[in-house]
Amino acid sequence: MGDPPDRSFSDAEEEILRATYSALREHGYADLTIKRIAEEYGKSTAAVHYHYDTKEELLAAFLDYILQRFVDTIHEVETTDPNERLTLLLDQLLVELEDHLDLLVAILEMRSQAPYEAAFAERFEQNDEYVRYMLRTVIADGIRQGVFDDDIDPEHAAGALMTIVDGARTRTVVLDDADALATARRTAEEYVDTVLRVDD
Amino acid sequence: MGDPPDRSFSDAEEEILRATYSALREHGYADLTIKRIAEEYGKSTAAVHYHYDTKEELLAAFLDYILQRFVDTIHEVETTDPNERLTLLLDQLLVELEDHLDLLVAILEMRSQAPYEAAFAERFEQNDEYVRYMLRTVIADGIRQGVFDDDIDPEHAAGALMTIVDGARTRTVVLDDADALATARRTAEEYVDTVLRVDD
Numbered sequence: 014m015g016d017p018p019d020r021s022f023s024d025a026e027e028e029i030l031r032a033t034y035s036a037l038r039e040h041g042y043a044d045l046t047i048k049r050i051a052e053e054y055g056k057s058t059a060a061v062h063y064h065y066d067t068k069e070e071l072l073a074a075f076l077d078y079i080l081q082r083f084v085d086t087i088h089e090v091e092t093t094d095p096n097e098r099l100t101l102l103l104d105q106l107l108v109e110l111e112d113h114l115d116l117l118v119a120i121l122e123m124r125s126q127a128p129y130e131a132a133f134a135e136r137f138e139q140n141d142e143y144v145r146y147m148l149r150t151v152i153a154d155g156i157r158q159g160v161f162d163d164d165i166d167p168e169h170a171a172g173a174l175m176t177i178v179d180g181a182r183t184r185t186v187v188l189d190d191a192d193a194l195a196t197a198r199r200t201a202e203e204y205v206d207t208v209l210r211v212d213d
Numbered sequence: 214m215g216d217p218p219d220r221s222f223s224d225a226e227e228e229i230l231r232a233t234y235s236a237l238r239e240h241g242y243a244d245l246t247i248k249r250i251a252e253e254y255g256k257s258t259a260a261v262h263y264h265y266d267t268k269e270e271l272l273a274a275f276l277d278y279i280l281q282r283f284v285d286t287i288h289e290v291e292t293t294d295p296n297e298r299l300t301l302l303l304d305q306l307l308v309e310l311e312d313h314l315d316l317l318v319a320i321l322e323m324r325s326q327a328p329y330e331a332a333f334a335e336r337f338e339q340n341d342e343y344v345r346y347m348l349r350t351v352i353a354d355g356i357r358q359g360v361f362d363d364d365i366d367p368e369h370a371a372g373a374l375m376t377i378v379d380g381a382r383t384r385t386v387v388l389d390d391a392d393a394l395a396t397a398r399r400t401a402e403e404y405v406d407t408v409l410r411v412d413d
Contacts (some may be wrong), residue, residue, distance in 0.1 A: 041329060118328050124387045125325040128318050129241060137387050173400035176393070180380030187324045187337050193376070200373035200404070207407040 020077045026064055029054055030078045033071060038115045042122035047071070073132040076123065079116070080140045087147060095155030099205060102147060106178045107198045114185060121186045145171040152209065161209045170209060177201050220277045226264055229254055230278045233271060238315045242322035247271070273332040276323065279316070280340045287347060295355030299405060302347060306378045307398045314385060321386045345371040352409065361409045370409060377401050 022030065032053035033045075040049055047068055051058040065071035086109065090101045110117060127134040148171035155161035181197030184190055222230065232253035233245075240249055247268055251258040265271035286309065290301045310317060327334040348371035355361035381397030384390055 043326070043329070118325075121325045124383065125321045126243075127387045128389065129243070134387070134389065138389075141384075141388055169396065169399065172393075172396040173403070176380035176384060176397050176400055177376055178380065179383045179387075180376035180378065183324065183379045183383045184341075184376060187327045187334070187379075188341055189328065189334065189338075193372075196369065196372040197376050199369065200376055203373070203408045204400070204404065208403045 020081055022074075022078060026074070027078075029061055029064055029071070030075050033075045034079075034116070037075075037119040042119050042126075045072075069130065069132060072123065073136065076133065076136040079120075080136060083140070084143065087144070093154075095151050095158055095160050096210070098151045099148070099155070099209075100202075102151065103174065103178075103198065103201050103205075106144070106174075107181060107194050107201065110182070110185075111191070111194055114191065117182055117186050121183060141175065145175055148174055155209070160211065162211050165209055173204060173208075174201055177204065220281055222274075222278060226274070227278075229261055229264055229271070230275050233275045234279075234316070237275075237319040242319050242326075245272075269330065269332060272323065273336065276333060276336040279320075280336060283340070284343065287344070293354075295351050295358055295360050296410070298351045299348070299355070300402075302351065303374065303378075303398065303401050303405075306344070306374075307381060307394050307401065310382070310385075311391070311394055314391065317382055317386050321383060341375065345375055348374055355409070360411065362411050365409055373404060373408075374401055377404065 029050065032055075033050050035053040036045055036049045039053075040046075045068070047058050047061050050071070051061045054061060061071070065074060086105050087102065090098060090105065092098050092101065123130075123133050124137060127137055145168075149167040152161055152165065152167040152170050156163050156165060156167065177197050177200050181193050184193035184197075229250065232255075233250050235253040236245055236249045239253075240246075245268070247258050247261050250271070251261045254261060261271070265274060286305050287302065290298060290305065292298050292301065323330075323333050324337060327337055345368075349367040352361055352365065352367040352370050356363050356365060356367065377397050377400050381393050384393035384397075
């Protein structure tokens with residue numbers, strides 16, 4: 014446990030996945046077709062099908078691609094101080110999303126299909142598992158260092174923070190509320206400050 | 214502000230909306246058709262169309278129907294003690310959902326379509342506005358009575374609790390995790406106990 018699946022993509026695949034992103038932003042998930050992706054790619058649908066047999070296969074690869082990029086940004090958090098590290102992780106999970114609101118729309122559509130698309134469900138579960146592992150680890154480390162309360166269950170606290178993160182992602186899209194991320198960031202900070210952190 | 218839109222339904226409409234619920238549970242949102250709803254209703258598609266011109270109109274009425282039932286359960290919370298009232302409201306928002314997991318799947322699909330379907334967006338926004346109003350009111354009342362900290366912004370605290378609620382709803386569906394509601398209930402309780410409540 015701990016290492017997320019590392020998938021690499023050829024240059025052509027990366028180009029197709031970037032075209033998928035553009036097509037998703039423009040048409041949304043429900044109206045996404047290989048034809049529209051091919052148009053963004055600037056090549057034929059056959060050129061897309063050469064790499065991905067079906068739309069589902071392509072979208073599963075797309076999820077691998079964006080979740081991998083997300084994991085990469087998490088890896089950029091290099092500090093080992095528990096307080097600072099947890100703050101930066103929560104920033105990555107919430108603040109950074111402000112630049113990708115249209116991606117959140119497409120992701121929520123794919124999330125809502127998880128009960129019907131095993132390939133989607135698997136990827137969302139894997140990603141959640143990995144992010145909770147990162148959070149749990151820094152919380153457990155903070156407990157050992159005496160900065161977080163030793164009554165805390167790191168597993169629960171990681172789930173609590175991810176509940177806040179997922180709530181913000183959903184509310185941003187459904188309520189078309191760009192402030193939802195800021196509300197969640199403040200809520201996560203209150204949770205860390207009052208539930209996790211030992212009083213100074 | 215305060216009172217949600219009150220919609221009443223004829224007996225035939227209620228029967229169709231209950232049939233819609235069954236059809237949604239069985240087929241999911243993406244594969245829902247008037248034909249399938251008519252099959253559950255036990256009448257012709259014409260009989261459905263007599264009440265609802267389009268599938269979108271029927272689904273908007275379905276949202277009114279379930280959100281109205283949800284508001285009714287909130288109205289059942291009669292206690293005026295702020296601590297107790299907030300606990301019961303959070304139970305309604307989280308614990309009660311455990312009996313309606315398949316409804317959560319259909320609701321998340323409709324939520325994900327809010328950016329494309331104005332009729333859905335409007336209803337989700339109205340419902341959220343109303344629930345936040347109920348939460349904000351009990352929190353403000355608790356501040357006046359001295360049981361909640363007077364540094365709290367009731368508007369933010371209500372948004373924080375709804376972020377936790379929406380996170381739980383999404384995680385229950387996407388991660389197929391029935392424990393997500395219990396994790397969120399505990400998180401909301403920690404938030405109330407440590408952020409809102411004044412120390413005894």
